[in-house]
Amino acid sequence: MDNVIGLEIIEVVEQAAIASARLMGKGDKNEADHVAVEAMRQRMNQIHMRGRIVIGEGERDEAPMLYIGEQVGICTQEDAAKYCNPDELIEIDIAVDPCEGTNLVAYGQNGSMAVLAISEKGGLFAAPDFYMKKLAAPVVAKGHVDINKSATENLKILSDCMNRAVEDLVVVVMDRPRHKDLINEIRTAGARVRLISDGDVSAAISCAFSGTNIHALMGIGAAPEGVISAAAMRALGGHFQGQLIYDPEVVKTGLIGESKEGNIARLKEMGITEPDKVYNAEELASGQTVLFAACGITPGTLMEGVRFFNGGARTQSLVISSQSKTARFVDTIHMFESPKNIQLR
Numbered sequence: 001m002d003n004v005i006g007l008e009i010i011e012v013v014e015q016a017a018i019a020s021a022r023l024m025g026k027g028d029k030n031e032a033d034h035v036a037v038e039a040m041r042q043r044m045n046q047i048h049m050r051g052r053i054v055i056g057e058g059e060r061d062e063a064p065m066l067y068i069g070e071q072v073g074i075c076t077q078e079d080a081a082k083y084c085n086p087d088e089l090i091e092i093d094i095a096v097d098p099c100e101g102t103n104l105v106a107y108g109q110n111g112s113m114a115v116l117a118i119s120e121k122g123g124l125f126a127a128p129d130f131y132m133k134k135l136a137a138p139v140v141a142k143g144h145v146d147i148n149k150s151a152t153e154n155l156k157i158l159s160d161c162m163n164r165a166v167e168d169l170v171v172v173v174m175d176r177p178r179h180k181d182l183i184n185e186i187r188t189a190g191a192r193v194r195l196i197s198d199g200d201v202s203a204a205i206s207c208a209f210s211g212t213n214i215h216a217l218m219g220i221g222a223a224p225e226g227v228i229s230a231a232a233m234r235a236l237g238g239h240f241q242g243q244l245i246y247d248p249e250v251v252k253t254g255l256i257g258e259s260k261e262g263n264i265a266r267l268k269e270m271g272i273t274e275p276d277k278v279y280n281a282e283e284l285a286s287g288q289t290v291l292f293a294a295c296g297i298t299p300g301t302l303m304e305g306v307r308f309f310n311g312g313a314r315t316q317s318l319v320i321s322s323q324s325k326t327a328r329f330v331d332t333i334h335m336f337e338s339p340k341n342i343q344l345r
């Protein structure tokens with residue numbers, strides 16, 4: 001799987017990032033999202049694969065493109081027989097977030113990316129459109145920190161594992177009212193907090209790379225983004241745990257329905273009978289092979305954003321493979337027409 005589509009998925013995230021970056025700073029988050037979705041879908045449908053979207057655009061809003069359950073790849077099209085013998089290809093599941101951080105793009109802020117994760121059929125947890133409590137930490141802390149422990153305890157463990165003072169740790173937390181107590185606790189324990197308005201996939205994955213000055217992600221973000229983060233962390237060997245949050249009281253938004261009971265029933269219908277289960281990266285991305293690809297839209301901790309020039313653009317992507325055990329940073333020059341000049345750096 002890795003060899004067949006590894007290179008092509010770079011182009012999928014690149015095309016989505018370029019399209020969305022055109023809308024950077026224009027104040028229109030829906031359009032920034034929409035063009036990324038269209039570009040991602042178009043490029044994906046040129047790949048010789050039998051893909052199925054398991055995490056995509058809106059479970060509830062019946063999105064017209066990259067919706068959950070959509071078949072993607074040239075070998076799923078009506079005229080597939082012209083291009084390939086579908087029986088020779090393994091079926092793969094795909095989780096996408098064509099524009100992760102739509103607000104960041106719309107307001108020209110750092111940290112947005114086009115991102116996806118791929119595995120064999122059944123290899124990615126089909127997370128419902130709920131929230132997820134997350135804990136991400138570096139490789140050395142894997143299996144030592146625990147989402148069931150308090151932030152204070154985890155910071156002490158992290159400090160021991162990383163051989164650095166708690167005061168030297170930086171924890172990313174989403175800037176939301178639901179995190180008021182968590183933020184106070186982290187600060188009281190002595191660590192420093194980096195508040196982000198959006199984009200917790202980048203924050204989670206940054207924990208696995210030393211030099212990012214991000215040592216943990218704590219708090220509640222969206223569940224689909226949790227699975228995408230887990231796919232990267234599984235391949236990188238970093239720590240990731242996630243627990244579904246289905247109680248509207250906990251997240252303090254009306255975005256997940258009105259009652260906890262109703263949500264438990266919805267989860268049951270989806271086959272999730274243990275709603276409080278804590279999932280680790282290997283359970284959220286359980287496939288034998290897991291591929292992750294992201295391309296920066298605006299500049300971020302891990303990647304540069306899209307830089308346009310006269311006749312082209314330059315992008316930076318990150319492709320992680322559990323099979324080849326590689327994390328590749330890919331720097332690409334895209335020549336749209338005859339560029340007047342291509343800069344080396």
Ligand SMILES: O=C(COP(=O)(O)O)[C@@H](O)[C@H](O)[C@H](O)[C@H](O)COP(=O)(O)O
Nearest residue numbers: 099100101102198199200201221222225
């Ligand atoms: O920031 C995010 C928004 O993602 P997107 O809609 O694709 O631009 C994600 O990184 C977060 O994980 C998550 O979606 C967010 O925490 C949930 O939204 P909110 O209710 O505002 O906290």
Ligand SMILES: [Mn+2]
Nearest residue numbers: 097100101225
């Ligand atoms: Mn997102």
Ligand SMILES: [Mn+2]
Nearest residue numbers: 097099100101
């Ligand atoms: Mn998105």
